[in-house]
Amino acid sequence: MTRATSAEQVAAWAALPAIDLWVAFASDAWIDGPAADGVPVAQVADATAFAVFEAMRAAGVDDVRRVGVLAESSAGIEAGRRAGAGAVVGVGGPELVNAEPDAVVAKDKFGDLYALRFAAARPFRPQVLLNPGPALTSDAVKHAAAGVDLCHREPEFTLLDEGIRAKIRRVAEVGDDWAVVLLAGSGTGANEASVRASVRPGRRALVVVNGVYGDRLLTIAQRAGIPTAVYERGWTEAADPDEIASRVASEPDLDALVVVHHETTTGLLNPVAEIAAVAGEAGLRVVVDGISSFGAEELELSGSGIDFLTCTSNKCLQGLPGAAFVLVSPAGLERIGEVPPTSVYLDLSGYLRGVEASSVPFTPAIPALASLDAALDEVLALGAADHLRRYAARAQVLDEVLEEIGLEPIVPGEHRSRTVRSIPLPTGVDYLPLHDELKRQGYVIYAGQGPLAKEIFRVCCMGALEPDVLRSFGIHLRRAIDRQAVPA
Amino acid sequence: MTRATSAEQVAAWAALPAIDLWVAFASDAWIDGPAADGVPVAQVADATAFAVFEAMRAAGVDDVRRVGVLAESSAGIEAGRRAGAGAVVGVGGPELVNAEPDAVVAKDKFGDLYALRFAAARPFRPQVLLNPGPALTSDAVKHAAAGVDLCHREPEFTLLDEGIRAKIRRVAEVGDDWAVVLLAGSGTGANEASVRASVRPGRRALVVVNGVYGDRLLTIAQRAGIPTAVYERGWTEAADPDEIASRVASEPDLDALVVVHHETTTGLLNPVAEIAAVAGEAGLRVVVDGISSFGAEELELSGSGIDFLTCTSNKCLQGLPGAAFVLVSPAGLERIGEVPPTSVYLDLSGYLRGVEASSVPFTPAIPALASLDAALDEVLALGAADHLRRYAARAQVLDEVLEEIGLEPIVPGEHRSRTVRSIPLPTGVDYLPLHDELKRQGYVIYAGQGPLAKEIFRVCCMGALEPDVLRSFGIHLRRAIDRQAVPA
Numbered sequence: 001m002t003r004a005t006s007a008e009q010v011a012a013w014a015a016l017p018a019i020d021l022w023v024a025f026a027s028d029a030w031i032d033g034p035a036a037d038g039v040p041v042a043q044v045a046d047a048t049a050f051a052v053f054e055a056m057r058a059a060g061v062d063d064v065r066r067v068g069v070l071a072e073s074s075a076g077i078e079a080g081r082r083a084g085a086g087a088v089v090g091v092g093g094p095e096l097v098n099a100e101p102d103a104v105v106a107k108d109k110f111g112d113l114y115a116l117r118f119a120a121a122r123p124f125r126p127q128v129l130l131n132p133g134p135a136l137t138s139d140a141v142k143h144a145a146a147g148v149d150l151c152h153r154e155p156e157f158t159l160l161d162e163g164i165r166a167k168i169r170r171v172a173e174v175g176d177d178w179a180v181v182l183l184a185g186s187g188t189g190a191n192e193a194s195v196r197a198s199v200r201p202g203r204r205a206l207v208v209v210n211g212v213y214g215d216r217l218l219t220i221a222q223r224a225g226i227p228t229a230v231y232e233r234g235w236t237e238a239a240d241p242d243e244i245a246s247r248v249a250s251e252p253d254l255d256a257l258v259v260v261h262h263e264t265t266t267g268l269l270n271p272v273a274e275i276a277a278v279a280g281e282a283g284l285r286v287v288v289d290g291i292s293s294f295g296a297e298e299l300e301l302s303g304s305g306i307d308f309l310t311c312t313s314n315k316c317l318q319g320l321p322g323a324a325f326v327l328v329s330p331a332g333l334e335r336i337g338e339v340p341p342t343s344v345y346l347d348l349s350g351y352l353r354g355v356e357a358s359s360v361p362f363t364p365a366i367p368a369l370a371s372l373d374a375a376l377d378e379v380l381a382l383g384a385a386d387h388l389r390r391y392a393a394r395a396q397v398l399d400e401v402l403e404e405i406g407l408e409p410i411v412p413g414e415h416r417s418r419t420v421r422s423i424p425l426p427t428g429v430d431y432l433p434l435h436d437e438l439k440r441q442g443y444v445i446y447a448g449q450g451p452l453a454k455e456i457f458r459v460c461c462m463g464a465l466e467p468d469v470l471r472s473f474g475i476h477l478r479r480a481i482d483r484q485a486v487p488a
Numbered sequence: 489m490t491r492a493t494s495a496e497q498v499a500a501w502a503a504l505p506a507i508d509l510w511v512a513f514a515s516d517a518w519i520d521g522p523a524a525d526g527v528p529v530a531q532v533a534d535a536t537a538f539a540v541f542e543a544m545r546a547a548g549v550d551d552v553r554r555v556g557v558l559a560e561s562s563a564g565i566e567a568g569r570r571a572g573a574g575a576v577v578g579v580g581g582p583e584l585v586n587a588e589p590d591a592v593v594a595k596d597k598f599g600d601l602y603a604l605r606f607a608a609a610r611p612f613r614p615q616v617l618l619n620p621g622p623a624l625t626s627d628a629v630k631h632a633a634a635g636v637d638l639c640h641r642e643p644e645f646t647l648l649d650e651g652i653r654a655k656i657r658r659v660a661e662v663g664d665d666w667a668v669v670l671l672a673g674s675g676t677g678a679n680e681a682s683v684r685a686s687v688r689p690g691r692r693a694l695v696v697v698n699g700v701y702g703d704r705l706l707t708i709a710q711r712a713g714i715p716t717a718v719y720e721r722g723w724t725e726a727a728d729p730d731e732i733a734s735r736v737a738s739e740p741d742l743d744a745l746v747v748v749h750h751e752t753t754t755g756l757l758n759p760v761a762e763i764a765a766v767a768g769e770a771g772l773r774v775v776v777d778g779i780s781s782f783g784a785e786e787l788e789l790s791g792s793g794i795d796f797l798t799c800t801s802n803k804c805l806q807g808l809p810g811a812a813f814v815l816v817s818p819a820g821l822e823r824i825g826e827v828p829p830t831s832v833y834l835d836l837s838g839y840l841r842g843v844e845a846s847s848v849p850f851t852p853a854i855p856a857l858a859s860l861d862a863a864l865d866e867v868l869a870l871g872a873a874d875h876l877r878r879y880a881a882r883a884q885v886l887d888e889v890l891e892e893i894g895l896e897p898i899v900p901g902e903h904r905s906r907t908v909r910s911i912p913l914p915t916g917v918d919y920l921p922l923h924d925e926l927k928r929q930g931y932v933i934y935a936g937q938g939p940l941a942k943e944i945f946r947v948c949c950m951g952a953l954e955p956d957v958l959r960s961f962g963i964h965l966r967r968a969i970d971r972q973a974v975p976a
Binding site: 131140149150220225343439 | 855870
């Protein structure tokens, strides 16, 4: 289970080895070898799955995923697989690759491999990710990524693809008149595709800039050759719908408004519902970057004035990174038809033709999509509204935890998102030592961006993460700060 | 094992259920329920991993991955996981989602789930993919995609990222003076990024068009606002380096040459080494779409005149889809610095700044990268030269198989790739019935594109696929054609 549900689990992730027992088939070499660094190695004579289970019973280890199998033959590798071992390592020459172990090593290299992947202090281990995505995902989500190989021109892929788009509509609570475009790439790809499709030749885009991501949207429009107007605010100031209304009224050549819902830079929410209402009223198409808000923040799309909402698989929907999508309103679809494409890979019209033909224009990110499908199943099993409430409740826990330590986020309370907190570094506390100490406890925090890099740190609560874990994190955060801070 | 190594394995994939034994914890409902459609269900009293192993021993099933666990409680779900069961299904309400089974179903919906994912005729099952990617991948490659959740700003991600780039250089046999840009997306994304970076303002690109993918490169350049010249040939005619040399000599405003190495449309190879030599000699930067050739076809890059070589994770390197990359020569790097970016997501200069800072500009497709890393390990364990030889040997087997049936690919022998064959549909044989009959045997073939859609079918041999499987495929192909063809 890679879901963070308790402080004990986090401690185990931080401290325990991933492999509790190595089972070596017919090999003397490992009993006292480099694997034996506090980890028992059981030698068994026959290379069968049942021999692994017997070794487990003898050693009192009951989780086959925490058992590693060391094999010098293809039969041993296959027996390790059949037993469901957490790791199967071939010891010998490259010909063992054909039997598909997790790794093949020479005997004298096993120590290095063990240190990197399986030992207590290994860098590749489950951690509580408190960065703004990729977030922790469930085993089922990860398992889906490792599913069967699929050809994207076969009906089973179409089943997956259409299922995902239907599930996204259900989460978004929109009807079939909204289109869902899926693409392989990060959220920035979905943003660029949307911005390129939203402005007719000879017209301008009004871009809201109050953080790194609004600034990136502006660069996207500029590099795409779209004339722009800028509405700029400070990084902790939400956009003002009234000010936008007067900008829109006074600049009649505006064709689209482009705005970030949740500025991950700081954890600031822009009031996109109100902004879209005034922009839509004035006849503008509205592009909302919902990459770090969709699935966490309340936002009614139907009839809102929002025409393009972008999102990614790996943040608040709790899938794996690699896929992004755009929800397009009926008016947005009409606009796409009026704008000559200026890209092939980031051309929404091409993706929409694919949707109509039950096809896709380019090879999709199948593992990321299979994971997204599993993640959407989890959101819908809970209920989309309850998923949002879970995010709201967890944000409240995070705010309580920070308040108890006396830490005040830089964004005013009324504009804070449910997932990101930017917190001034206390006097005497530098980011890197704070980060490194918390990481040793199993928690990954996040640095500030741009001018904030030396001023703040960020704590985020996206993903498969229980509130109790945030409470335990608070204890470690207080300790780490107390150790480093200069008394006031 | 999802590697296709034998006819028996393929037959098993096509015919056998994925789950041979369901173990139900403390539940009467399943003994005669819909799961019992020829599949044994063992009821056990206590929800422990060892109870699963005992049920397996009693039933004579020794592969825990072919065991499914049905559980009505979180403890049962977790015990199924610990046992390493191939599937863990929660039976009951949505609260079971928290325990992270592979699926949660109501009792009366298990039959549907079983049919879709676990029964003999399920659509989601391993098949021999004879389409031009995504190809079959090994278990280790898929396993890597389901690894731990990672934050891309942590050193362990940098370790992965830098490791992949170093391994790609080793496979390509180029030095550290070549850069490797990784991006999240399909190969078309890498192509568009390369084309955009290759032509200075006011100059033109010469695009070689002799198939769907050359045509797409032309569209990419046109939509990016790059003035173009076109060198066109028929779809089964390789580009002629002499003709290109005279074009280049007579049109002095050309700044780049853009060419597909392997036209997946037909299986045609363009002589890109010779083309790059003449274009490079004339001072042009050369963009080669190596998406379906890299890892399969011989191509020396160092000193070749090639400046941008694009590729993807999911074809001849045998990773999963979702990541793409560009190999950039020293002269290509210089060119990137001279071209103002016209995209944000597809801007090579931004990715290169990331590489220099040991960082990435956008959230990377981590699962696809982890898989690519594992796939590169497999290529390098065998040796890059032997990997190429494996592709050459397998192509020869495919050609023998086709020749025995009397099928002649449309591309002349001297221009054929090692991975794709376009074969005229025999008289009386339509694509869909042929496809469907072969799919029932476990083989997925591929349709023609554009005007060839009704004329040909394609058989490809990328991926984790042994030559013997192609021989068995040949037997099924002959039978399917004999059944449908009109005698001459």
